[in-house]
Amino acid sequence: MTNPIPDGMTGLIPHLVCDPCDQAIEFYARAFGAEELSRSVHPETGKILHAAMRLGSQVLFMSDDFPEFCADGKPSSPQALGGTPVTVHRYVADCDAALATAQSAGATLVMPAEDMFWGDRYGIVVDPFGHRWSLATHIRDVTEDEMKAAMSDLSMA
Numbered sequence: 189m190t191n192p193i194p195d196g197m198t199g200l201i202p203h204l205v206c207d208p209c210d211q212a213i214e215f216y217a218r219a220f221g222a223e224e225l226s227r228s229v230h231p232e233t234g235k236i237l238h239a240a241m242r243l244g245s246q247v248l249f250m251s252d253d254f255p256e257f258c259a260d261g262k263p264s265s266p267q268a269l270g271g272t273p274v275t276v277h278r279y280v281a282d283c284d285a286a287l288a289t290a291q292s293a294g295a296t297l298v299m300p301a302e303d304m305f306w307g308d309r310y311g312i313v314v315d316p317f318g319h320r321w322s323l324a325t326h327i328r329d330v331t332e333d334e335m336k337a338a339m340s341d342l343s344m345a
Contacts, residue, residue: 196247202276203249206317207265209236212250215316216241219293220278220286222248243278266318275312275320283309283325290321305338306330 206212213236216222225240225247235252242248253265266272280286283301290313291297298320301311308324315321330338 196242199246201247201249202274203251204276204317204319205253205265206250206319207253207263207267209239209250209252212315212317213239213241215293216243216248219290219295219315220321248276269318272318272320275322277322277324280323280325283311283323286323287311287313290315290323295321303327305341306335 204212213222213224213227217224220243222241222243225242227239228237229235230237235254237251237254239250240247241250253263253268255261255263258264263269278286287297287301294316295313297311297313299310299312301309301323304310304324307326307328307330309327310322310324312320312322
């Protein structure tokens with residue numbers, strides 16, 4: 189009997205539209221240490237229909253932008269949309285080093301690493317394909333009371 193959930197494909201799997209996807213695959217390998225698992229290429233255009241990469245113990249799906257295959261016929265890459273409301277989050281052993289590696293591979297730093305009130309050292313980069321990545325290292329445990337106190341000190345100015 190076929191397993192309805194393929195091995196290694198549990199939980200949420202982000203599926204990123206990247207333009208061009210082949211360059212994104214190379215970037216994610218350099219910036220985040222991702223390993224390419226598979227790649228399916230359109231026989232006529234050479235564009236990537238589907239790719240899978242492993243980042244740590246998780247899988248990431250990717251494809252080129254194919255508006256012609258979308259129900260609404262519109263492009264869906266962050267570049268075509270003018271940005272994205274989605275952030276891909278990763279915990280890493282060294283947030284500062286991971287941000288530096290991503291930057292040296294071509295990501296843009298949008299929030300330098302800082303120690304946050306919730307107990308993480310946290311920063312954000314945007315990759316060359318318009319996807320936002322938050323990288324964090326958990327540096328201290330915070331009690332619920334400490335969290336509430338810190339949140340009450342936040343200013344929305």
